[in-house]
Amino acid sequence: MLNESTAVDEQVLRVLDGIEMRGHINVTEDTILDNVRSAIRRGYKQVQPYAPRPERVIVLGGGPSLEDPAIQKEIRNLVFRGAKLVTVNGTYQWAIERNLQPKAHLVMDARPVNARFLQSDAPLDKLQTLVASQCAPDVFDAIDGRDDVWLFHAISGDEDTALKAILDEYYMGQWVGIGGGTTVVSRAVTLLRTLGYLRFDLFGVDSCWMNGAHHAYAQPENETDRCLPFKVHPTGHPELARTFWCAPWHVKQVEDFVQMIRVNGEHFLLNVHGDGLLAYILNSGADATVIEQAAEADVA
């Protein structure tokens, strides 16, 4: 199932053609382990699997398409029809500024700078805060006193790592790992599916530059990202090719999503809104898409 590693044919996982992705996480492994040791001792409830729930969920990524008035209208219509709005990182503030009240906010990045995403003047009594145990102590300091905080562990259940050993010892084996991709949005889908949600509408998950922007709001950490052209077309249909400008992490995010859909696609419904790379791939058939880029890409 979703959070367990199962043997999967390599061909199923092959998304990128002619690209070698080499990357490193943005903090050291020791920092992550220290963060986890600190976070689990703060006495928060853990995320655990729940029975399926019928509500539609909007996951709000921070991609540039959020600035499109038509996209904003779609979001508003879905919220008014009862969809649960889930924000990640900076999209919480983006939503509040547009008079949209998120039901849940999710943060996963281990860097202390992410504490800024948790600062809010808006009422928090109806907000569920979902925080990865790998987040820095500054992040937890920023949410101190909130009522509805849930802790999740960004790890596949059967990985044999130092992190697993820490969690096993502290929780006496009673914890659930949340698998998924490298970015907060791809992990959010797995997390929310674990909580029982089945039907997702993704907005602002473009996985590419649009109109010269990488986010719909200022995100200084990404200002130095490399911007590379990627040609994408369904297998055997080069006439349908489109070129998108992407940072390596955009492409990695696309790979994560496509792999997740190929392996676990029967467990959820995914509708990606907008005209970005991820939407194009899903609309043209995720199982038959090849991404090509001649250059070698570094994933930050």
Next chain:
Amino acid sequence: MASIAEREREKYDAVHATIESYTDNSPLEHFLPAFLQMSGATGGTVLDAGTCSGRGALALRDAGFNVAACDLSDGRIPEMKASTITYVERCLWDDLSPVAYLARACDVRESRSPFSGQGFDYVVCADVLEHIPTEYVPLTIRRLLDVATKGVFLSISLVRDIHGIRVGEVLHETVETFYWWKERIGTLGHIVECRDLLATALFYVEPRK
């Protein structure tokens, strides 16, 4: 008309008479490492409140603690009955100081007894609070804290019971969330540490001075 406590006693007498396997597993035995870790305790006097089979009390004794035990209904295994551990039949929402008194008065070591007669260093209460009628939960927690000088260790099941159906009763009368318990316990004592183990919540609580 039977009181709530008498009614509860009858229920658990029936459980012990009907379900042989009920005393096979001991939550306290299972959570003993967590108690040691969270409290930092290496010895001292302990009350096992809601001892049931007494397996947990025996494990505490084997770990070097001086143990007394109490419960509303006697489900002790023969090894516990044969031990020198003082056992008192007592409802947990009643004043527990008589248990502390009896622990000293009945101690075969007499004047060398480690029990003060006033209270215990630690109180452990493993998978018991969920059996308490919800209206009595705060009072029960208060009673446990009242007889602990250092701290109270609680393990609380967060899920429905599987045995009650065999006696036509609901055994877990208070099935609530981790945060529900945390709020109530935090009102009555100082939570030093708490852990959400998904189906069970663990708390180590110090009495407020």
